[in-house]
């Protein structure tokens with residue numbers, strides 16, 4: 001798939017998100033880093049599909065990182081928009097929750113926030129509504145997130161949805177929530 005987002009833009013996004021985190025303290029201490037370790041040390045690839053990279057995000061990796069296990073899947077085989085086709089890169093961490101923080105993928109950096117488009121087409125940030133195999137205290141307790149994390153994440157998403165493929169993904173997820181009546185907690 002052809003991403004319109006340049007490597008330098010992804011690098012700038014990583015740098016911006018390197019400077020923020022959901023809480024002033026390490027939220028991983030609240031839950032034993034549940035979002036990193038929920039897959040345990042299973043070698044069964046079906047047990048944990050891993051983290052998918054956004055189109056073009058793979059440009060930031062050599063795919064030889066020793067802390068990652070890579071796989072490529074066909075977008076058509078998963079719940080992605082119709083405009084997505086061909087190879088999607090999935091990664092699994094070999095030593096969670098330990099990783100080189102400056103290289104962790106965007107999915108890790110945004111969580112527990114997710115983008116949502118209103119019926120009027122306005123971008124909002126909501127608490128993640130995806131069913132999870134673990135409990136995230138930030139979501140369950142609706143804990144107050146740092147304003148810098150919210151602002152940086154919002155800024156990043158305003159750039160990301162300029163890419164047609166990423167826009168389609170955010171739109172599909174948003175429409176699915178509306179259609180299924182999933183309650184959303186708007187954060188921004």
Ligand code: SF4
Nearest residue numbers: 027028031033035136
């Ligand atoms: S984002 Fe949620 S699940 Fe992940 S480490 Fe922080 S509190 Fe735990």
Ligand code: SF4
Nearest residue numbers: 036093097099104108
């Ligand atoms: S890349 Fe880092 S933050 Fe993300 S799931 Fe793996 S260990 Fe956790």
